[in-house]
Amino acid sequence: MNDHIVKAYDDELKELRSIVSRMGGLAEEQLVAAMKALKECDVDGAWHVRSSDKALDQLELQAERTAIGVFARRAPVADDLREVIAALKMTGIIERIGDYAKNIAKRTLAVTEGAPVVMPPLLEQMSGEARRMIQDVMDSFVHRDAEAAMEVWERDEALDNLHNAAYRQILARMMENPSQIGALTHFLMIAKNLERIGDQATNIAEQVYYTITGIMLEDARRPKQDFTSTELVEEQ
Numbered sequence: 001m002n003d004h005i006v007k008a009y010d011d012e013l014k015e016l017r018s019i020v021s022r023m024g025g026l027a028e029e030q031l032v033a034a035m036k037a038l039k040e041c042d043v044d045g046a047w048h049v050r051s052s053d054k055a056l057d058q059l060e061l062q063a064e065r066t067a068i069g070v071f072a073r074r075a076p077v078a079d080d081l082r083e084v085i086a087a088l089k090m091t092g093i094i095e096r097i098g099d100y101a102k103n104i105a106k107r108t109l110a111v112t113e114g115a116p117v118v119m120p121p122l123l124e125q126m127s128g129e130a131r132r133m134i135q136d137v138m139d140s141f142v143h144r145d146a147e148a149a150m151e152v153w154e155r156d157e158a159l160d161n162l163h164n165a166a167y168r169q170i171l172a173r174m175m176e177n178p179s180q181i182g183a184l185t186h187f188l189m190i191a192k193n194l195e196r197i198g199d200q201a202t203n204i205a206e207q208v209y210y211t212i213t214g215i216m217l218e219d220a221r222r223p224k225q226d227f228t229s230t231e232l233v234e235e236q
Contacts, residue, residue, distance in 0.1 A: 009074050012066060016087050017142075019063040023094040024138035024204075026056055028131060030101035031197065035127040038108040038190065039119055046112075049105035056098040063091040079214070086211040090141070090204050097134065097200045100193040107186040107193075117183040120173070122166035126194040129159050133201035141208045149208040152201060153217060159198035166191040 030049055037045030067088050070076055076084055111117065133152050140148035167188065174184050206217050 009070075012070050012074070013080065013083065016063060016066045016070070016084065019059055019066065020087050020090050020094070021138060021142055023056055023059045023063070023091055024134060024141070026052075026059070027094050027097040027101065028134045028138075030056075030098050031104075031127065031131055031134070034101040034104040034108070035124070037105060038111070039124070041108075041112045041116065043109060043112055046105040046108040050102050053098050053102045056095050060091045060095045063088065082214060083211050086207040090207050093200050093203045093207070097197050100197050100200070103193050104190050107190050111183050111186050114183055115180075117180050117187075120166055120169055120187055120191075122162060122169055123187065123191060123194065126159060126162045126166060126191060129155075129162060130194050130197045130201065133159070133198055137201050137204045137208065140205065141211075144212050146209050146212040149205040149212070150217070153205040153209070156198055156202040159195060163191055163195040 030052060033045060033052075034049045036042065037049060067084050070080075070084055074080075133155060137149060137152040139145070140152065170184050170188050170191065174181050177184075210216055
C-alpha cells in the first residue's frame with residue numbers, strides 16, 4: 001500500500017472518529033438544552049430541542065456512508081475493522097441519547113400546559129451526572145483511554161441510585177398532592193429518560209474499551225439497583 005493510499009485510508013478513519021466526536025458533543029448540548037427548558041418552563045426551548053434532533057440523524061447517516069466507503073475501498077482488518085464497527089455502534093447509541101433528550105423536551109411541553117409544578121431537585125442532579133458521563137466517555141474515545149472508559153462504565157450505579165431516590169421522591173409528592181399527579185408522572189418519565197442516558201453512556205464506554213483493547217467488558221454486569229417500574233416506556 002503506497003503512501004497516498006495509506007494517507008487516504010487514515011483520513012477516512014479520522015473523519016469517522018470526528019463524526020462520532022461531533023455527535024457526542026451535540027447529544028450533550030441537547031441534554032443541557034432540554035433540562036434548561038424544563039427548569040425554566042421554556043416552551044420555545046423545548047420545541048427547539050425537539051427539532052434539533054435531526055442534526056444527529058444526519059450525522060449518523062454521514063458516519064454510515066463513511067464506514068461503507070472504508071469497507072468498500074480499504075477492506076479493513078484487525079484493529080481498524082474493530083474500530084469501524086465500534087464507531088458505527090457508537091453513532092447509533094449517541095443518536096439514542098438524542099432521542100431521550102427529545103423525550104424530555106416533549107414531557108416539558110406537557111408539564112407547561114397545566115398549573116406550574118416545581119421540578120424535583122434530584123432531576124437536576126441526575127442530569128448533571130448524565131452530562132458528565134457523556135463528557136467523560138467521549139473524552140475517553142478521543143484520547144483512546146481504556147481506563148477512563150472503564151471508570152464511566154462503573155459510574156452507572158451512581159446514576160441508578162439517584163434515579164431510585166428521585167422515583168421515591170416523586171411518588172411521595174404524588175401522595176401529598178394528588179392534584180399534581182399528571183405533571184409528576186411526566187417528571188417520573190423524565191427521570192427514567194435521564195437514567196437511560198446514563199445506560200447509553202456506559203454502552204459507549206463498552207465500545208470504546210473494546211476498540212482500544214480488543215476485549216469485551218464482562219458480560220456479568222453489576223446488578224442494577226433499580227426497583228422502579230419497568231413498565232414505564234419512553235415515547236418516541
